[in-house]
Amino acid sequence: MKLKLLLAFFFITYVVSINGQDRPCSFSASGQVLDVDTEEPVPNAVVKVEGTKKYTTTDSKGYFEINGLCSKQNTLIISCIGYADSTKDHEHDSAMHFYLTEEVTDLEEVIIQAQRNKEEGTETIAQVTVGKAEIVSNPTRSLAAVLAKEQGLTFISTGNNVQLPVIHGLFGNRILILNNGVKHGFQNWGTDHAPEIDIASANSITVIKGAAGVRYGPEALGGAIVVESNPLLLNNPLYANIGTGYQTNGRGYHTTFEIGHGTEKWSYYANGNYTRIGDRKAPDYNLTNTGKEESAFGLGVLYHKDEWDFKVQYSYIDQNLGVLRASFVNSPEALIQAFNASTPEPADPFSYDITAPNQTTQHHLAKAEVNWWYSDTGKLTLIGGIQLNQRDEFDVRRNIELPIIDLDLLTYDYQLAWKHPKWHGLNGLLGVQYFSQNNDNNPGTQTTPFIPNYNTDRFSAFGVESITFGKNTFEAGLRFDFETNDVRGRETNQDIFRDNYSFTNFTASLGYVRRFSENSVFRTNIGSAWRTPNVAELFSFGQEGFRLIYGLLRFTDSDGDFPIDTSEVIALDDSNVEPERGFKFINEFETNKNGNSHKLTVYSHFIDNYIFDRPITVSGSIRGPTTAFIYNQVDALFLGADYSWKRQWTNQISGTFGINYLWSRNIGENEALINQPPISTSYGLEWNQGKIWKFDSSKWTIRPSYTFRQFQAPRTVSIESLVDGSEMITSDSEIFDFTDAPEGYFLLDLSWTFGWKNLSASVTAQNLLNSRYRDYLNELRFFADEPGRNILFTLNYKFNSK
């Protein structure tokens, strides 16, 4: 038999504790082995787990399954007459690339596509994962922008650098970001604070679209984003990746590196990233002061001994983000002028310089994790994480060199989770968690702190259990949280105010999965979640950019000349303010037949005491009349659906159609909500040429997308009409916005990625047509267009010692 080059595709589905099959150990692997040349299944290939007596052979269709694996990390040996033996190392929940030594010829790539294991306790919730390949091809984008291509996800932003992920219309404190197993502890308030995550070092990013409050705790009300770094594989030969690139818009450049090695007992990695981008350019003008500089560094070590894993990780990120200079206006006259300006002022020539307004943040994360497989089916995991987030924000003002916001946030997170052995058919995870945050204002800003000092302490316990009967899996979870908050702030006359408040909450979830066949699955989940209003929502007071804003505890409804009264700080216990409580019902149906795959997600989300900020009036001040905003608490309903349809048109060409729809409303007062994502739709066409000419791989992607105008936006009341008194607002008036929602827009993206030996490269054109547009979810939409065409070049070199 002729020797063939083998390129095998494995779909490895690891089923962790939550399944109903009876076996001594809880990991399993299943997949299919295909010959890449003929795309035929490879039958009778021997798949063996190294160091065990476990082995199996692929069936006539190339499928295999090995159950009862006790270790998280295994080495698979795959062999077949006619093909070279290959030894593969992997972890149970990661997507990886491997190299295979072919017996006679040179190195060949084997791709193992591990279908990601669902996070424990979220098996019944719709979710989506973005893999390494997608992350690597978007090195200069933010976490939120990379995720925004997925159905149901978008981002809300303050300019081009500050972008927050939005899941089904919710963002900020309603989306929990889990970075390396601990909740990312950052200044998570407003739309001008984005998570400081170095995505270049991420291995995968999973978005859980339902209420994941039981598993992750408060704030996972609208969903969770799980960022996984290097999986620290054992038995992994020394590897190194170096990447660099350039982008035309903003003349940005970046460089990344990663090095790692896994032996039988040890594994380590180190990675780093540096990005610098100058002023972006809209089609007609420069966007002055929109540069960004970011450096990041991370390392991790794993020690594996018998049934123990010890893992230590550290990461650091330093960001300096410019905010469009033209967006800084502090009087309505200037605001009206800026609204009506054809070119934002100033629009200076290109520069890499970042000056006020800007934000600098240093974020340190240190984490230790111990996993102990204390019995064949039981596991204990202990995680301890410490994070320090130091943030300085600068505004155009007298004392421009002093930060106007200077905060240190220290976060501790300890979790102990017990995956219990199977008990009466039940698999489950029980855990306790202690979470604490300490926020301090550093003195010397020469302005009253916008956010008070506070300490939050939270004790939680949760349990998630599942049971499987044939094709059906049921999952149920319950969580208990007790949280105390101790707040100390300053009023603008420098008087101290203090507040203490505690909440006790129960959260529950119920889910069901039915696997109709190999190709179709239905999952449904109803989950509750809650969160304490954050300090900005409660205690904000005064000038923030072009507006005055008042937190829930800083104003009362009044019957006077103005709709509100801001003369005193109210204690939370004396107010009507309640924690936000959400109930999300999410259903997903997925089917994959004859080259067509459909995925439909339908959800309804009721949020009791939903908190959001909105314009309320124009208030007289020494600067002239100023726009005033308040935080409001209402009952809100969100109904929506995401749909995607992927079709394999030919062997090489596939297309994916996607559409997202969200209807949302303040049902308490039967009026519109503000800052909700409009309908968007896209079609991505992919032409995978495989080997062509001298390239080992070549792939073209073209992706037109259209974002509609937000027709559910509130009515418009102009600043002029409020200043001249032709429009009167009282506390009963209907919600309004100062400008109309921008028109819909069409964007076209094009990319080509190709590989040659150890090199891979890409050329990507974003906004290829150089469209002029403004995005409803960009807070700076009043002032300037979005960036125009950007062409991004990336080059990656991958070295493996094997």
Next chain:
Amino acid sequence: MKTIDQLKNLRLMALLFAAIAIVGCSDDDDAAPEEEEEVEVITNVSLVFTNTTDPTDVVTASAVDPDGEGVQDLVVDPAGITLSVNTTYALTFVIQNALDPNDVEDIGEEIEDEDDEHQIFFGFTDGAFADPTGDGNIDMASNPINYEDEDSDNQDGSGNPVGLETTWTTGAAPLAGGNFTARLQHQPDIKTATTGATDGDTDFNLSFVLNIQ
């Protein structure tokens, strides 16, 4: 077999205790943010007209925003400014943050320290004064105003006016129910001899009734 189980139980307990020990040693403090000298907020602005020949003849008009960044409206002296005919006045300003009555911040000093970034522009009823003539430089920066001060560290090399000190000479004609507007613009990095009242950001913008009798 039993001893192994016991050993495992011991380890389990050890892990639990380790977790509790870590939880137990988190620090706590309850300090409030330190007191800041608030220089961002202006609550009180007074225009002080002093007769240049008789320093005891002082006319003052004030605007007060009692709660600063709060939602309460601005209170402008309803009596306005009442000047005498045929008199020359020096106009100076008192600019304060008086939110903390025990620690009033003089923002005027701040502005003086950063005079290269600030300019006060004026607007008034056309022809109200004999000198300067016209209606002031809010509508057009090149219109005459008698600036008596200039900044130190300016952008374009020559001293540019600031406006904390100006002189005003009334004519013989009386005026009732006129208007006088003073507007302080913050013009960091952009202030030049030609920048006007719409350049930069507004620190205050106040209109008073002007009477000349």
